[in-house]
Amino acid sequence: MKTYLIIGGSSGISQAIAKRLSNAGETVLTASRSGSGPNHQHFDATQPGTLDLPDQLNALVYAPGSITLKPFHRLTAEEMLQEFQLNALAAAQVIQQALPALKRSSQASILLFSTVAVQTGMPFHASIAMAKGAIEGLTRSLAAELAPKIRVNAIAPSLTQTPLADPLLNSDSKREAAAQRHPLKSIGQADDLAELATFLLSENAKFITGQIIQADGGIGSLRTF
Numbered sequence: 030m031k032t033y034l035i036i037g038g039s040s041g042i043s044q045a046i047a048k049r050l051s052n053a054g055e056t057v058l059t060a061s062r063s064g065s066g067p068n069h070q071h072f073d074a075t076q077p078g079t080l081d082l083p084d085q086l087n088a089l090v091y092a093p094g095s096i097t098l099k100p101f102h103r104l105t106a107e108e109m110l111q112e113f114q115l116n117a118l119a120a121a122q123v124i125q126q127a128l129p130a131l132k133r134s135s136q137a138s139i140l141l142f143s144t145v146a147v148q149t150g151m152p153f154h155a156s157i158a159m160a161k162g163a164i165e166g167l168t169r170s171l172a173a174e175l176a177p178k179i180r181v182n183a184i185a186p187s188l189t190q191t192p193l194a195d196p197l198l199n200s201d202s203k204r205e206a207a208a209q210r211h212p213l214k215s216i217g218q219a220d221d222l223a224e225l226a227t228f229l230l231s232e233n234a235k236f237i238t239g240q241i242i243q244a245d246g247g248i249g250s251l252r253t254f
Contacts, residue, residue, distance in 0.1 A: 030055060030056055031055050031056065031087035031088070032055070032058065032083055032085065032088075033047075033050050033055055033057050033058065033086070033088045033089075033090065034060065034082070034088070034090070034127065035047050035057060035060070035090040035092065036061065036072060036089075036090065036093060036120075037060075037061045037074070037091070037092040037093040039059060039062075039063045039064030039069075040061075040063070040191070040192050041092075041189075041191030041192055041193055041219055042092055042142070042186075042189065042191060042222045042226070043090065044219070045219040046090060046092070046223045047059055049223050049224070049227045050230075056068070058083070060072035060080060061093070062074075074093045074114070074115050074119040074123075075111065075114055075115055075119070079126070080126050080127070082126065082127060083130060084130060085130055085133040085134055086127055086130040086131050086133075087131075087134045087136075087138070088131075088139070089123070089124065089127045089131060089138075089139045090140045090226065090230070091119075091120040091123055091124070091140070091141050092142055093116070093119070094115075094116060094142060094193060095115055095116060096157065096193060096194060096196075096197070097156045097157055098153040098154065098157075100153060101153075104155065104156050108156060109159065109160075112156045112159075112160045113159065113160045113163065115160075116157070116160035116161055116163075116164060117160050117161070117163035117164055117167065120141055120164060121167060124139060124171070131179055132178065132179070135178075136180075136232065136235065137178065137179045137180070138179065138180045138181075138182075138234075139171065139175075139181045139182075140182055140183070140184070140226055140229055141164050141168055141181070141183040142161075142164070142183060142185075142186070143161040143162075143164045143168075143183045143185040143241055144157060144158065144185055144186065145185050145187045145243060145245040145248060145249040146161070147161050147165055147185060147241075148241075149249040149250075164183060165183060165185075165241050168182065168183040168239065168240075169239050172238045172239030172240075173239065176238060180234070180235070181238055182234075182238060182239070182240045182242065183240070183241045183242070184241075184242050184244055185243050185244065185245065185249070186217055186222055187216070187245035187248050187249070188216050189216065189217035189218065189219060189221075189222060190204075190216055190217065191219055198216065211245070211247060211248045212246060212247030212251040212252075212253045213246040215246060216246070217244065217245075225242065229242070
């Protein structure tokens with residue numbers, strides 16, 4: 030039995046990851062602003078504090094996110110700093126806390142989340158693309174620094190049906206329009222991302238590190254005519 034810590038494990042993609050790992054018989058610890066249970070602790074990534082960590086961790090998943098879509102000229106410095114704190118700086122701070130426990134595992138893994146908007150320019154995504162761009166840099170830097178003992182990868186999804194994205198997908202017409210923008214003519218589901226995440230965390234992915242894996246329905250790299 031392995032021990033996983035999922036930051037932001039109470040909804041959406043992170044909840045789906047936690048469910049898959051728990052169903053596989055693994056020990057799953059979660060930390061977020063909401064949620065409950067014996068293996069859950071309160072954690073606010075906008076004001077991160079000290080986490081209660083076990084002596085040994087096999088994997089860490091940092092999954093909090095945000096979607097701030099605004100014209101660039103309307104973004105305030107405060108909004109950009111808040112987005113950077115939630116998505117990037119808190120991830121780095123959590124990893125620093127978890128490193129001693131991860132290093133006690135013979136083969137540990139860290140999984141972070143980016144967005145398709147980093148590698149594919151999209152209007153109104155400047156703030157989140159900046160913050161998640163830092164995540165991609167952190168992923169590659171840590172993968173090099175922590176090899177061979179700790180693998181570090183990131184998933185870069187497109188729009189996914191989660192509570193976070195509900196304002197963008199809260200009607201049939203919005204969901205259909207979003208689906209049609211993707212070559213696969215669909216939007217992501219939390220279970221799609223959880224399937225990929227659990228693979229990357231597993232020993233089946235033991236030869237994969239430093240990768241930013243696009244799970245985006247083809248929107249980041251394909252054009253259909």
